[in-house]
Amino acid sequence: MRIHVRAVAFCACAILVGCGGGGGGGGTSSSTSLTLDKSTLTFATDDSANPPAAQTVVATFRGDALVVGTLPGTTLPAWLSVSAPPTASSPVSVTISIVGGVVLAPGRNATTLRFATGRSDGSGIVTRDVAVTYTEI
Numbered sequence: 001m002r003i004h005v006r007a008v009a010f011c012a013c014a015i016l017v018g019c020g021g022g023g024g025g026g027g028t029s030s031s032t033s034l035t036l037d038k039s040t041l042t043f044a045t046d047d048s049a050n051p052p053a054a055q056t057v058v059a060t061f062r063g064d065a066l067v068v069g070t071l072p073g074t075t076l077p078a079w080l081s082v083s084a085p086p087t088a089s090s091p092v093s094v095t096i097s098i099v100g101g102v103v104l105a106p107g108r109n110a111t112t113l114r115f116a117t118g119r120s121d122g123s124g125i126v127t128r129d130v131a132v133t134y135t136e137i
Helices: 002-020
Strands: 034-037 039-047 055-062 063-068 080-083 090-100 107-118 126-136
Touching: 002 090, 034 107, 039 055, 039 090, 055 063, 055 107, 055 126, 090 126
Parallel strands: 039 126
Antiparallel strands: 034 055, 055 090, 063 107, 080 090, 107 126
């Protein structure tokens, strides 16, 4: 069941994020909204076997659902884990953590997470991005 929920969330994210939002008729811009309590997350460690503490992003939204993914054309890096409760209730706490044991060359690794909400008919798409950096010393 958990895999099914993730697959559905991934597909919904691809639809929401990939469409690019924009115009359309009928709805007003105030019908959906999305705010995040953070726009950047920074992690650092000198031991990949002992990852840094997880961090949380709180998303407050007005829309039919909230999905979290990556920018179009990118995939979630192996060193990053994203966990959100399977709920459509706002606000939602999304936990972002570094996966222990993933061996990376020392230095800075970065990605961007995209949070999105909108209506199930594809209207009112709103996105917000969170820059994530992970430095292995």
